[in-house]
């Protein structure tokens with residue numbers, strides 16, 4: 335009998351997804367360019383379920399029942415295109431290729447067009463949860479045709495994580511929609527991690543040891559900040575270095591690396607005109623952390639306070655940091671969801687933002703208590719303008735803002751960099767201000783470049799004769 339589904343790419347993600355499928359009773363065809371990896375999977379895990387291993391891609395494709403569902407889990411970029419090229423001549427009309435790698439959504443749009451032009455379905459699916467998630471239940475964000483989801487969807491929903499019985503997998507929309515949503519997920523992951531790091535620096539600045547910081551994060555994880563990243567922050571801070579016995583965190587080089595999904599999120603936000611400042615600051619913070627020469631020059635030449643925060647009531651300040659973390663997280667998520675909505679409109683996907691929140695509640699890296707609240711708010715009001723202004727959120731932002739402001743003020747005074755704490759607060763204040771400085775910007779632009787301005791008391795665009803008699807001309 336033939337396989338229910340095939341998986342190409344037997345590195346960590348592909349082999350764990352194949353095992354997850356097999357654990358759920360599916361017969362899984364497996365293939366890898368280098369056959370030895372397929373053999374290793376079968377030798378080590380072949381008894382966990384039904385696998386059909388093939389050395390050659392022709393045999394692999396022939397071993398799958400039609401219409402075929404083939405998950406491609408190879409290195410993102412060129413290897414994905416190469417694998418698609420190898421599969422295409424072997425497929426039958428109606429077969430589905432799913433790319434589960436971290437593809438850029440514009441590549442997915444291109445691939446979907448190409449593959450569907452040849453009579454097959456192409457699904458771009460974001461998968462989050464790392465290697466453990468792939469094995470035990472990831473969050474899956476598929477995009478493609480509704481027909482392709484009818485073939486693949488039931489299997490993906492079965493192997494995905496579940497939140498109170500509901501699968502963390504749902505159809506996000508056509509072509510690039512799934513990878514777009516995954517991109518935003520990763521962007522939010524950047525801001526979450528950065529703001530957790532800023533909280534850690536401030537906890538240290540009031541004198542907490544790494545172990546006390548770990549304990550603080552662990553206790554925060556019991557409340558409204560409950561999330562995977564806060565939970566594992568405690569775990570990382572608690573860890574000892576196996577070589578020296580020192581705190582692990584203190585022997586890790588202080589330069590954050592990145593693979594590009596955060597950058598894509600910010601680039602796309604700039605193109606869409608969405609102000610994802612939390613994610614943007616997080617990406618720039620990683621970049622600055624790795625500018626060795628700048629940091630060496632700065633340590634020598636740039637003077638300032640010594641990063642010590644003096645407070646009368648340390649516990650009260652720690653509680654303020656907790657509240658600031660919650661507020662900044664709300665703003666970053668709010669901005670990320672705004673980008674999903676803007677992208678959905680721009681690319682014609684009409685993404686249901688409540689569905690995106692729903693499938694991030696478990697399995698993925700940014701899983702957090704807050705996501706259930708986001709899902710509820712967007713379900714109740716699909717036209718909700720901004721999550722931070724939602725009925726259940728805005729009053730709490732109002733209540734927590736003094737704490738948030740005191741944390742940003744303390745960071746600035748002590749010289750502790752807190753770019754996400756402060757940028758998200760500035761975004762909140764800009765959103766609620768009756769006027770920001772945009773009118774002056776427009777005045778300057780009209781003076782030096784005749785770029786025109788709009789009026790508060792009339793429609794149309796106007797220009798002032800700055801170098802003449804300063805009379806006003808209506809442009810349109």
Ligand code: NDP
Pocket residue numbers: 342343344345346347348366367368371407408409410412413416417434435436437461462463464465
């Ligand atoms: P890698 O990204 O390390 O890719 C290795 C796999 O790609 C191997 O199976 C390799 O085959 C295959 N491959 C590389 N080049 C080619 C090629 N030119 N033609 C055919 N096959 C090729 O594996 P991961 O398991 O880490 O990730 C797979 C995908 O999942 C990636 O797109 C990644 O971004 C994404 N992802 C990864 C996550 C993670 O936590 N690691 C989380 C979520 C998504 P061979 O053995 O022959 O070299």
